Amino acid sequence: MVTASEVLSAIKSAFPGSVKEERVESDRRLWITVDPGKLLDMTKFLRDKHGFDHYSGAAGVDRIADNLFEVVEILTSHGAHQVVVLMKVKTPRDAPSVNSLTGLYWNANWYEREIWEMYGINFPGHPELYPLLLPDELVGAFPWRKDFKGYPDTSTGRRAVESVTSDGHTEFTIMPTDKEMEGGVFQRIKVPNFREREEMELGSDAEMIMHMGPQHAVVPGPFLLDLLLDGERVKRAFLDVGYIHKGIEKIMENRNWLQALVYTDRMCYMASISNNEAYCGAVEKLLGIVPTERAQYIRVILAELSRIQSHLLGTAEFLTLIASAIYSPFMYMIIDREDVVSLIESVTGARITHTFVRFGGVRNDLPPDFKEKTLPVLKMVKEKTLQYKDLLASDSIYKKRMVGVGVLTAEKAKNLGVSGPALRATNVAYDMRREDPHLVYPDLDFDVITRTAGDSAARVEVRLDEILESVKIIEQCLDRIPEGPIQEKLPKKIKPEPGEAYYRVEDPRGEMGFYVVSDGSDKPYRVKVRGPVYAYFQALPPLLEGAYIADVVAIAGSMDACTSEVDR
């Protein structure tokens, strides 16, 4: 088994003198700060020689006290080993620039776009540095910097200037400040409008651009999907997100640690236990405490119940996409889900946004009759899931619509950066519960479900089978749960030591990670959420080329997306 210290020594021997700081947190976590000039070479070395083929994400941190920007790149592997390397690069605040990794990893695209539009860090080598979450006129405002004064800038009134180019397109330009002009490194930001970018692609009069969104029935949550159509076939798809960008990560910097917990529920409200859990896990690492054992079992039980109801809802919603809302099995799945949600409600008190997991434990204990109420519900869920699987496997119209539609090969899925059921449907067994064991998952006996086909039908099958696995896990937990306290003793004011932590959980949609930075005060310094659906949306345009319109909804729906998590 490759450990973090082995990777560290390999890096140090290949690139002597380039590693500025290092911290081996455990066998699975390695924190290094590297020389910016050597970033590309080092990443290439890790990818080719040591199997780090999964680019998990990147975060930007504004260290205004040191007059620096930091960019943290997160590199992991799809099964070769379990080490996570968090590579930090520091650039000066006046002229920030970090080499882009899009040449090495295809899915680094959106992460770097977001850091550019929020912090102003330039990424030379990036193919399309356009705004992602912010509207066009906020370009250049760089809202997540610590000295952001609002838009328009209340002290200087600086905002983007709109102009029309010679061929009729609209452009937004931010005039550089005097200091930047003196520095001479700053790149003038010129951004053509989204619509104009699309229309540049129109080939002939027979093609048209059809808009699916932002209001549409495809996935819950608004995002803009424009299809360049040739008859009924899609030639290119354009995706724009950011319609419900609430700025949660910045809000969390202005609330104290406990208040910030509330905002984690609202990111992916379908499965809010996993969001809570990831945040609390990261903060517990900073505080250096471990939750009590009973609390760990309760967290696992609730996480699996949440997974069951999220998969039922995802599959039900997806069925409405290929069969209209009148389709009866959609209703039956919702009816079954009611029982599961009532169980969750009896423990946490709320149906979707639970705010249940706390630092060092959980909020409430299980009610006294929980086991008696849960076992019949689990039995019913198991029977009905087997019936649903049977129905979908034998329905010939379903097979005609779904088999062979939206096929992802394992290589393509890994390059696109997807995780979760979409990746497991291509025969890659990548599940955070096994890759990054946390809570009591190492003691439990369950399988990681995979399928080989990689098409939409396989993805739905993986989800239905995961419901059965979750039932198994809950039954084991109910047998093994010990008595005891549900909350560790915590100090009155929560003030973790200055440091940082990265914690990963298995959200029903894939790999979710929380990167938390603390500077010793009672407010988080930076919280970065690495959501699984971000990668799905990034992967959607290449996947949709050549599909029929009716297949677009089938593919997008089978990915089981949740837009709120993309936009945060």
Place this chain on the structure above:
Amino acid sequence: MELFAFVETIMNWAAQERALTALIIGLIGAAILSGVINVGAMAVVWLERKVLGDVQSRFGPNRTGSRWGILQLGADAIKLFTKEDIIPKGADKQVYVWAPIVASISTMLVAAAIPFGALRINGVDYPLVVANMDISAFYVEAVLSIMVVAAFMAGFSSYNKYSLLGAFRGMARMISYEVPMGVCVIGVALMAHSLNLVDIVESQVVWYAFAQPIGFVVFTIALITDLGRMPFDQSEAEEELVAGYVTEYGGIRWGLLYFQEYISMVLGSILLVLLFLGGWRGPSIPVITIFSPMIWFLMKVIIVLVFLVWLRASVMRFRIDQVTDLGWKWMLPLSLVNLAWAVLVGLYLA
């Protein structure tokens, strides 16, 4: 006695002015007919909403008009009448306004030639039909396809990409299934030796559903496709196309188009019952002999309607290229096979 004298003068006048009398009787008949059909369609919409609710473990309408929600459709109609009439700016105004009217014309033309049951007086069945034509089966078949024109008019004139795609799909679907439907009707007419719908019913000693099973199945599937019901409602797929060719319609214009769909559903089911399921034939019920064919007829029509609604709630939708595949590669050859079968059996029996 003055009343008698008055009536007598009217009858004398009518005997003289034959053409005018026929016209007046025709107009009154048309008014009654359209009233009956619209009420029938309202009942069918209520039936659909209730049956869909039953199948999905929920109630249908259950507040307006007692626990059965009978007045729900009336409430919906009032709401539709009071909406603002919005015509899109780039729409072709004349075509846009005439599309629902053409759809209504199509259904009324069909209703004029279809028998709505019969009354049994002294052992003889008197069919209730407004215009008893010699070629009524063929005529009904032809006029049903005017609905295609109406859908296309609605989709094309709306100046909207979704409507356009819905119109394309609707046209492709309807056209590819009119042909098998027509061929099946010819198969039935061959066995009945007549194109008159009344004669076709009266010649069904054995139901044609058993005598021409392939034809029955093909005609049913073609009918469901022609009506635009699940699993063939691609032109109104809500998730992909917002609402298909009716996207830009609102208020009572939309209500009219929506209603025509249900009226043609009723008329299509009646056609199916007449052609393949024995129409109003059935053993006499003792006390109410005069109404017994009517009761059999209504029972069969309601069973077909419930089947259509049940199908809607239980199956998924095809993709449009799969629909046209099915139509040209499977339905048409099968209907020709059925035609050959009908010819052989007809020759053998004759």
Place this chain on the structure above:
Amino acid sequence: MVLKGMKWTLKTAMEREVTRLFPEYMMPLPDAERGIHELDATICIGCGSCARICPNSCIEMVPYKYGNPLKNKKMVFPQIDFGRCMFCGLCVDECPVSCLKMGKKVVLAGWNRKDIIYSPDRIAVKKHTDKEVAELEAEAKRIAAEKKKAAAAAAKEKAAKAKAEGSGAEGEAKKPAAKKAAAEKTSEGGA
């Protein structure tokens, strides 16, 4: 082909409907349910922890009459704006005396935004009556008066002690006066 789906729907059509006929029948809610808050005004100490922890700043401490002035010196109680409340329950967790709980009432509608700002009166489930409040206020006043007297007496004694120790000559002259004062005090204390 599609027959399995059709058989299943036919079977369901024969079964009972699962719709809950709200608002005639309300579903049974569990004990842990986080509904509208319930305040026990007899225990609340007015510390304001709930107002400080609320992430949306929905809670404001306002004056309210029917509380316990012995426990709640400033007589301020929480007023919750349910237009902003997201029912997260952090206020309940932070309360040091557990006087704020969340109940099972979940029906919350008003005609305008002012209607759903619940004053302490609307969220209080236990409060004192007028008579009790009058009694408690009187008690509080008495205790306050006693304390004031004790504080004044202690101050005087301290001053006297300081004077007695401070200057011996003057003290001798003042001794009879101080003794007299001490005698007076003891007689007062005794009486």
